[in-house]
Amino acid sequence: MHIEQVFGRNEDSLQKLSKEIGCGYATDSEKIFPDADLYLIAVSENAIPEILEKINLHNKLIVHTAGSVPVDILQPYSDHYGVFYPLQTFSKQDDINFREVPFCIEANSPENMEKLVDLAQNISDDVREINSEQRRILHLAAVFACNFPNLLYIIAEHILHENNLDFDILLPLIKQTTLKITKDSPANLQTGPAIRNDMETIHKHLELLEDKPVYKEIYKLLTATVISYQ
């Protein structure tokens, strides 16, 4: 795998990135290198159409990396297209072991699928064929499994701080909770007052949330949902 060129708006970051990679860079779509084997569009979902309008590579393999965007958005712009979607949350400062990151691949032909799977297997040990409908579902499931739990951590931290307690006291518990789901289905692992139908504790908790109507509403809705699983 050889990266020929990076394209973008911000010349400073492009310079830095291209230096790190050892490749060229361009900020002008006219200067996009025309003979690459693959063009990878890794921008925010809303910016994809804008980029597509700028490039003219109808015989080249073009892919995007977005969770919720169907593969067909690329169809008007090339005869060869696909999706190259790493299911992970990224920040610039993160140290990520890419060999563990699931890569979800889609392509408009078996030949393009093979090319993309080969490339993904260079990066990761977990490469899966996932169609656009499944990728949409995956993105939704990731909101439940990643974005929403983080909100609940924010709420826990807030409640603790108000009572002069540090959030770090919960970290071993959170670690254990997420370790368990690597070994068994979460459906077998629910604990806490709701699954025990421990109404005394639930009422005590709701009292503690008396002056926090939103947290109280969340507590009630999630508790009722757990109770419905009994």
Place this chain on the structure above:
Amino acid sequence: MHIEQVFGRNEDSLQKLSKEIGCGYATDSEKIFPDADLYLIAVSENAIPEILEKINLHNKLIVHTAGSVPVDILQPYSDHYGVFYPLQTFSKQDDINFREVPFCIEANSPENMEKLVDLAQNISDDVREINSEQRRILHLAAVFACNFPNLLYIIAEHILHENNLDFDILLPLIKQTTLKITKDSPANLQTGPAIRNDMETIHKHLELLEDKPVYKEIYKLLTATVISYQ
């Protein structure tokens, strides 16, 4: 630290446990060994008063291990009492590194506090003095940080299974989410469509949940809460 005796109802498990520990056991409260330095009541919260009624150890240090039960429940039964609360989720088959488990200690006197802290430090590197009010809050926060995220994992798994996708595809993402909160406050780490105010994706997700009214309600409430943080 030497365990003299284990007391309980189920003779089979007591036999097994006492053999593992190398100590005696009793199922009859009359046979409880009267000269121990510490009596530790590790039963479900509702069963604590029943146990207390059976024992007669007014000069002995008695502790319970419950999150939501005030220390004062022990006051009528001894002049020396406290709480010995490990903040962790336990199942029989779990392998837990106890040195990482936070032990929350409360006692009715500085002398008893010292004894309990000494004991806890034999087991864990994270021993904290936590009063009954803080412990109640801690238990509530643990519901938000552990029980409720597990419910969201159940929902994610359900949505995935309905679309022939395996839950394990989300594990690296969940792992990364909980790794990040060991390094920064979750308040700085919220990602996803809600915090970006990406209404297009949010509406797509709500459509996907059209036939799941409870999941849809949870999605809407948690999304609205994240949006209110912007």
